[in-house]
Amino acid sequence: MSIHSSNIKRVTTHVLQEMKTKDEKISMLTGYDFSMAKIIDSAGVDIILVGDSASNVMAGHETTLPITLDQMIYHASSVIRAVERALVVVDLPFGTYQGNSKEALSSAIRIMKESGAHAVKLEGGSEILESINRILSAGIPVMGHLGLTPQSIYKFGTYVVRAKEDEEAEKLIEDAKLLEEAGCFAIVLEKIPANLATRVAQTVKIPVIGIGAGNGVDGQVLVVHDMLGITHEFSPRFLRRYHNLYSEMKGAFETYIKDVKSKDFPNEKEQY
Numbered sequence: 001m002s003i004h005s006s007n008i009k010r011v012t013t014h015v016l017q018e019m020k021t022k023d024e025k026i027s028m029l030t031g032y033d034f035s036m037a038k039i040i041d042s043a044g045v046d047i048i049l050v051g052d053s054a055s056n057v058m059a060g061h062e063t064t065l066p067i068t069l070d071q072m073i074y075h076a077s078s079v080i081r082a083v084e085r086a087l088v089v090v091d092l093p094f095g096t097y098q099g100n101s102k103e104a105l106s107s108a109i110r111i112m113k114e115s116g117a118h119a120v121k122l123e124g125g126s127e128i129l130e131s132i133n134r135i136l137s138a139g140i141p142v143m144g145h146l147g148l149t150p151q152s153i154y155k156f157g158t159y160v161v162r163a164k165e166d167e168e169a170e171k172l173i174e175d176a177k178l179l180e181e182a183g184c185f186a187i188v189l190e191k192i193p194a195n196l197a198t199r200v201a202q203t204v205k206i207p208v209i210g211i212g213a214g215n216g217v218d219g220q221v222l223v224v225h226d227m228l229g230i231t232h233e234f235s236p237r238f239l240r241r242y243h244n245l246y247s248e249m250k251g252a253f254e255t256y257i258k259d260v261k262s263k264d265f266p267n268e269k270e271q272y
C-alpha cells in the first residue's frame with residue numbers, strides 16, 4: 001500500500017502498452033524544471049522526458065554531449081517534484097553507459113535513486129544491448145532510441161534524416177526487434193522516413209514514439225522549448241509550433257524594462 005494518497009491514475013509502462021493495443025496515441029514532451037513540468041503534467045501529457053536536450057535548451061551547449069549525470073539528476077528531481085500523473089523518463093547522458101554495462105547500471109541506479117524517476121532512455125541498438133540488459137535485470141524500465149541519435153552527432157556529421165538507405169533501414173528494424181526482445185517498454189524513433197517508422201511500429205508490439213518520424217507510429221514527442229516557439233531559430237520540417245513565446249516573452253520583458261525606466265512600475269497599488 002502506498003503512503004501517498006491521490007485520485008490521479010498514474011501512467012505506467014503497462015498503461016502505455018494498453019494504449020498501443022487500443023490504438024490510442026501516446027503524447028510525450030520534454031521537461032527539465034519544476035514549473036514547466038507542473039503545467040505539462042496538468043495538461044495531461046502521458047510521458048515527460050527529461051531529455052539530454054537540456055544540454056541545448058537549458059544550458060546553451062551546441063550538442064547534447066556535455067551534460068553530466070549530476071546535471072540530469074538535478075533536472076529529473078525538479079520534474080519529479082512537479083508530476084502527479086505522467087510517466088517520467090530520464091536520458092542517460094553521453095559517456096555514462098557506452099563504456100561498459102556495469103557503469104551503465106550504476107548510472108541508471110543513480111538516476112532512479114536520486115531523482116525518483118520512473119524509467120531511463122538510452123540511445124542505440126545492438127552496440128549497447130549488454131548495458132540495456134543489465135539495467136533491465138535490475139528492474140529499471142528502459143526506453144530505446146534509434147534513428148538520429150544526437151549523442152553520436154560527431155559520427156553522423158550532420159542532423160539530416162537517418163536510415164534513408166536500405167542497409168541502415170534494415171539495421172534499424174533489427175535493432176528495434178532486439179530492443180523489444182530485451183524487454184524495453186518503448187522505443188523513440190528520431191528523424192527517419194515515415195514509411196520506415198510505420199514499418200517498425202507494425203513490427204514490434206511495444207509502443208513506438210516518433211519525432212520527425214511521421215504519423216504511423218504510436219505516439220509523438222517534441223522538445224517543449226521548440227513547440228512553444230522559445231527556440232525561434234530552430235525550424236525543422238517536423239516541428240509544429242503551438243506558440244511564438246520568443247516574441248511574446250521578449251515583448252513582456254521590453255514592456256517591464258520600459259515601465260521601470262519610466263517609473264511607472266511599481267504604482268501605488270503595487271507597494272506596501
Ligand code: KIV
Nearest residue numbers: 030051052053188221
Ligand atoms: O533529449 C531529447 O529531447 C530527446 C528527444 C528529442 C526524443 O531525446
